[in-house]
Amino acid sequence: MKRREFFAGAGAMTLAACTPTSGTGSDPIRWRMATAWPRNMPVMHDGAQLFAERVNVLSQGELEIELHAAGEIMGALDVFDAASQNEIQCYHASSYYWDDIEPATAWFSSVPFGMNAEGCLAWILGDEGLSLWQDIYRRFSIVPFPMGATGMQMGGWFKAPLEEPADLNGLRIRIPGLGARIYAKLGAEPVQFPASDLVPAMQSNRLDAADWIGPHIDIRLGLDTVASHYYYPGWQEPSGILELGINSHAYDALPQHLKEIVRSCAADVTQHIVTRFAVLNGRAIKRLRDNPEITVAPFPVKLLELFQRVADETVENEAGKSVRARRVHESYKRFMSSWLGWGRMANLGYFDLMR
Incomplete structure (x- = not known):
């Protein structure tokens, strides 16, 4: 049964009967947690591991979380359904996997x-984003919290250089979400592959390009060994908020x-993941720029302008697919309009001075 059919139908009726394993007296409460990341995925799976460990320590063993990697x-993409049905009690993933x-x-x-991680977290935690998210x-019988951000x-790895819009025709690219x-x-031709399959798919020519995350994790996956053109900025994912679903x-x-x-603990792990990416990506991008076989370059201006024009249309279209999406989109736009002026003034000018 497809997930959409399950949630639209009788599957939700089973949720009330599901209860977590709870302790009485000195018995601990035991949860199972699954992630959308392989166990060897740095930062993200490490963050989930840190969350489980900190909960255990701070609760003095009252709440034990057993962690399972994708x-x-x-x-990896089954964790939302499983948490909804209480087959697991929580998961770590990214919310756009369920769009x-x-x-x-x-x-x-x-x-x-849209907004970068700073702006998006400000909307979620300082405005009405979290209440909309949880509503x-x-x-689906899930309580979400932000837990990290990439x-x-x-912009992704490409086997051949991008120069003209025609270069996108028939391009097989791994990329999720909007x-x-x-x-x-x-x-x-966007296609979905889990992280562990990206390099084999590029090697076998099932993919021409792959968007994953950023320099450190991309190198760890080996994407720099199967493609030589690395583009920026990541206009498609400027914030990369990760979620804890319970x-x-x-x-x-x-x-x-x-x-x-x-x-x-989710808040602590958010800070941990954000800072780890900042540290590791800074080192990794220098390594890539020093590699004469890798071209690290901005997208051509004509392509960025095209991406942005189509992005505006696409986001508006997606917002029209449900009343909830429209409500969230309007809240996001309202907050971004007030945040953008300060964000641009505070960051752009200062970064130019730091050259």
Whole structure:
């Protein structure tokens, strides 16, 4: 059964019967957590591991989280459904993976040509983003929280250089979310592969290009060994917010002090992931620029202008697919309009001075 059919139908009726394993007296509460990342995925899986460890320590063993990487007990993209049905109690992934279920989910991760991680987290945590996010997920019996951000990503790896819009025709590119819809409108063929399959797919010519995250993790995956053109900026994912999703029945069953521990640990891991990416990407991009076999370059201006024009149309179209998506989109735009003036003034001028 397709996920959309499940959530539209009787599957939601089973949720009320699902309860987490809870302790009585000195018995710990035990949760299972799955991630959308392979176990060897730096920063992101490491962040999920840190979350599980910190919850265990701060709760003094009252809440134990057993962590499973993608593929160990389920596929990377199965974690949302599993948490909704309480097969697992929580997961770590990215919200745009579920935009086929509800288009509004994409806004809580990245919007093409939208806010960076600083702005997006400000909307989520300092404005109404989190309340909208949690309201949308309520019908799936999931409570979401931000837990990390990749920050501004790169534009992706390409086997051949991009020069003209015609170069996008028939281009087989791994890219998710709203970015995939934009490439499709420009004649490319977006496809989905898990991280572990990207390099083999590039080697076997099943892919011509791949968007993953940024320099450090891309090198760890080996993408620099299968493509030589690395473009920026990552207009398709300027924020890369990651999510902690918790089954609402499991979460509601926690005593208040454990809820506070879960929330504070998610906030700590957000800071950890953001800072780790900043440290590691700075080192990795220097390594790539020093490699004479790799071309690190900005997208041609004519392509960026084309991407942005189609992105504006695509985001508006996606916002029209559901009442919830429209509500989230309008909130996001309202906040961005007030944040952008300060963000541009504070950062652009200063970065120019730092050259």
